Amino acid sequence: MINFEAIKAIYKFEMARTFRTIIQSLISPVLSTILYFIVFGTAIGKNMQLVSEIPYGAFIVPGLILLTVSMQSVTNASFGIFFPKFLGTTYELLSAPISYIEIIIGYVGAATTKSFCLGLIILITSFFFVDIKVVYPMLMLLMLFLSCVSFSLLGFIIGIWSDNFEQINFVPMLIITPLVFLGGSFYTIDILPIFWQNITFFNPIFYLISGFRFSFFGEGEVSVWISIFSTVIFIVICNIIIWKMFKTGYKIKT
Amino acid sequence: MSNIIEIQNLMKVYDNNYTALDKVNLSIKKGEIIALLGPNGAGKTSLISNVCGISSITSGNVFVEGYNVEKEYRKTRDLIGLVPQELSLEPFEKVWASVKFSRQLFGKKRNDNYLENLLKKLSLWDKKNQIIKSLSGGMKRRVLIAKALSHEPKILFLDEPTAGVDVELRKDMWSIIKELKNDGVTIILTTHYIEEAEMIADRIAVINNGKILLVDKKDNLISKMSKKTLTIYTKQILKSIPHSLKKFNLRIFKNEKKLEYDYTASGNKTGITTLLSKIKSSGIELIDVQTRQSTLEEIFVEIVNND
Incomplete structure (x- = not known):
C-alpha cells in the first residue's frame, strides 16, 4: 500500500522550505530573468534580426524559461535530499515505512512544483516585456512539466551523489548552464558551422528547447515528437539510476 | 515472555571489508529493556542500523514480530522508533512541526492529542513553537525521543541516549525510559556507560569486535561473574603470609595493616569462616573486616579483555 501520508509530509516540508527561502527560491530567479528580457529583449533585441520570422525578444522566451527552470529544478531537488544527508536526518527517511518511489514523489514532486510555478511566473512576466503568443498552450504546459520533472530527477541524483x-x-x-546556452536557447542552430551543428545534436537540452519553442511558435528545429520522446527517455533513465542508487544504498545507506 | 526481535547469523561487512557484525544471534523479549554494552567500534550502532533499515544487511536475517526487516520492511519499520546517537535534526524547524512530520512519515493519521501528551511527558510542550536550533543539547535529545515515539512504536532503539549529557539529565532520561517500559514499549539501548546498563536494563548483551560475547539478565550476570573481596584490617603490619594461610592466596600490602582475599559470590563455600579461624589460630589480631563486590564495569572490562 502506498504511504500517501509520507509523500504529503515530504512534499509539504519541501514546499515550506521554499517559503522560508522565498528570495532565493523565487524572487532571485525572476529578477535575473527580467534582466535578460530587458537586455536581450528590449535593448539589444530591437537591433537584432528576426529569427524564423519571430522577433528576437520573443524568440528567446522559451530558452530563458528553460534556463531558469532547469537550474532551479536541479538546485531545489539536489538540496532537498542533500541537506538531510548533510544534517544526518536521512536516518528518519530510511527507518520509516517508505519506498524509494514515495521518497522520489515527495522530493521531486516538490521541486517540480516549485520550478513549474516559477516557469509560469517568468512566462507571465515576459508578457510585460515582449509581444508573445503561445500557439499550443497545453503542449507548452506539458513540455514545461516534463522539463521540470526531468531536471528535478537529475537534481535528485546529484543530491545523492554529492558529498559536499x-x-x-x-x-x-559547469554542465547544465553550458548545455542550455549551447542547446539553442538564444539562436537557431542553422547559424552554426556544420561541425557545431552536428555536436549540438548530442546535446539533450537542444531537443527540449526545440519542443518547448514549438509549443510557443508552432515551429521547432526537430519534430516535437522527438522532443517529447527524448524527454521521456531521459526521465526513464533518471528513474533507473535512482532505483539503482536506493537498491544498492549508494551514498545513502552505509 | 515471547520474543519481539530475532536476529539470526547477522553479518555486516562494509565496503572497505571491515566486518562490523560477525554472525550475530540475539533474541529480544517483548517488553524488556536490553542494554547492548560494548566499547567504541564494537558493532552496537551497526546492529541497530541493520535492524532499522539504515544500513544494508550483508547476510543473515532479522525478524521483528515475525516479519523480515528486508522483505516486509513496511510492517517492521512501523513497529520501530529510533533515537540516533547524533543530534540529527533540521535546525530551522519548530519542535511541533518536526514531531508532526515524523508521525506523518510513518503513515499515521494526525493525532494532536497524542503528540501533545507526548511533548508534555518529555517536558517539551512549552517549547513546541521554538525552532530546534534554539534548544539546548538535552532538549534536542528529548525532541529526538519525541520524534521516535511520534508514531506510537512498540519497540524503541536508543543509540547512546545519554552520550554527552549531564548527570541530572541522564537521570531524567532513565526515568523516561522506565516510564516507556511501563507503557509496554520494548527498549534496546546501546551504551558504553556501564552505570546506565546497571541502573535500567533487565538484560545485558556484551558486544565486542562484532560478536555478542554474552547475553544474560543483569542480576545473573553480576552474581555469576562477580568477584568479592574481603579486606581484613590487622593490628600489625605483616611482613609475610604465615605458612598456614598460603592456600588462601592472600594479598599483602607493604606498610599497610591489611590483607585481601578474593572469593566468588556465587559459590556456597566462600572459605571465609576457615580463613578467619586460621588467622586467629596463627596469632594475627584483627581490627575490622570489609567486603566489596566487583562492579558491572569490572565484569565488563574482564569479558572484553578476555575476548
Whole structure:
C-alpha cells in the first residue's frame, strides 16, 4: 500500500522550505530573468534580426524559461535530499515505512512544483516585456512539466551523489548552464558551422528547447515528437539510476 | 515472555571489508529493556542500523514480530522508533512541526492529542513553537525521543541516549525510559556507560569486535561473574603470609595493616569462616573486616579483555 501520508509530509516540508527561502527560491530567479528580457529583449533585441520570422525578444522566451527552470529544478531537488544527508536526518527517511518511489514523489514532486510555478511566473512576466503568443498552450504546459520533472530527477541524483557543497554546485554551473546556452536557447542552430551543428545534436537540452519553442511558435528545429520522446527517455533513465542508487544504498545507506 | 526481535547469523561487512557484525544471534523479549554494552567500534550502532533499515544487511536475517526487516520492511519499520546517537535534526524547524512530520512519515493519521501528551511527558510542550536550533543539547535529545515515539512504536532503539549529557539529565532520561517500559514499549539501548546498563536494563548483551560475547539478565550476570573481596584490617603490619594461610592466596600490602582475599559470590563455600579461624589460630589480631563486590564495569572490562 502506498504511504500517501509520507509523500504529503515530504512534499509539504519541501514546499515550506521554499517559503522560508522565498528570495532565493523565487524572487532571485525572476529578477535575473527580467534582466535578460530587458537586455536581450528590449535593448539589444530591437537591433537584432528576426529569427524564423519571430522577433528576437520573443524568440528567446522559451530558452530563458528553460534556463531558469532547469537550474532551479536541479538546485531545489539536489538540496532537498542533500541537506538531510548533510544534517544526518536521512536516518528518519530510511527507518520509516517508505519506498524509494514515495521518497522520489515527495522530493521531486516538490521541486517540480516549485520550478513549474516559477516557469509560469517568468512566462507571465515576459508578457510585460515582449509581444508573445503561445500557439499550443497545453503542449507548452506539458513540455514545461516534463522539463521540470526531468531536471528535478537529475537534481535528485546529484543530491545523492554529492558529498559536499562544491559538488552540488558543480553540475548545474559547469554542465547544465553550458548545455542550455549551447542547446539553442538564444539562436537557431542553422547559424552554426556544420561541425557545431552536428555536436549540438548530442546535446539533450537542444531537443527540449526545440519542443518547448514549438509549443510557443508552432515551429521547432526537430519534430516535437522527438522532443517529447527524448524527454521521456531521459526521465526513464533518471528513474533507473535512482532505483539503482536506493537498491544498492549508494551514498545513502552505509 | 515471547520474543519481539530475532536476529539470526547477522553479518555486516562494509565496503572497505571491515566486518562490523560477525554472525550475530540475539533474541529480544517483548517488553524488556536490553542494554547492548560494548566499547567504541564494537558493532552496537551497526546492529541497530541493520535492524532499522539504515544500513544494508550483508547476510543473515532479522525478524521483528515475525516479519523480515528486508522483505516486509513496511510492517517492521512501523513497529520501530529510533533515537540516533547524533543530534540529527533540521535546525530551522519548530519542535511541533518536526514531531508532526515524523508521525506523518510513518503513515499515521494526525493525532494532536497524542503528540501533545507526548511533548508534555518529555517536558517539551512549552517549547513546541521554538525552532530546534534554539534548544539546548538535552532538549534536542528529548525532541529526538519525541520524534521516535511520534508514531506510537512498540519497540524503541536508543543509540547512546545519554552520550554527552549531564548527570541530572541522564537521570531524567532513565526515568523516561522506565516510564516507556511501563507503557509496554520494548527498549534496546546501546551504551558504553556501564552505570546506565546497571541502573535500567533487565538484560545485558556484551558486544565486542562484532560478536555478542554474552547475553544474560543483569542480576545473573553480576552474581555469576562477580568477584568479592574481603579486606581484613590487622593490628600489625605483616611482613609475610604465615605458612598456614598460603592456600588462601592472600594479598599483602607493604606498610599497610591489611590483607585481601578474593572469593566468588556465587559459590556456597566462600572459605571465609576457615580463613578467619586460621588467622586467629596463627596469632594475627584483627581490627575490622570489609567486603566489596566487583562492579558491572569490572565484569565488563574482564569479558572484553578476555575476548
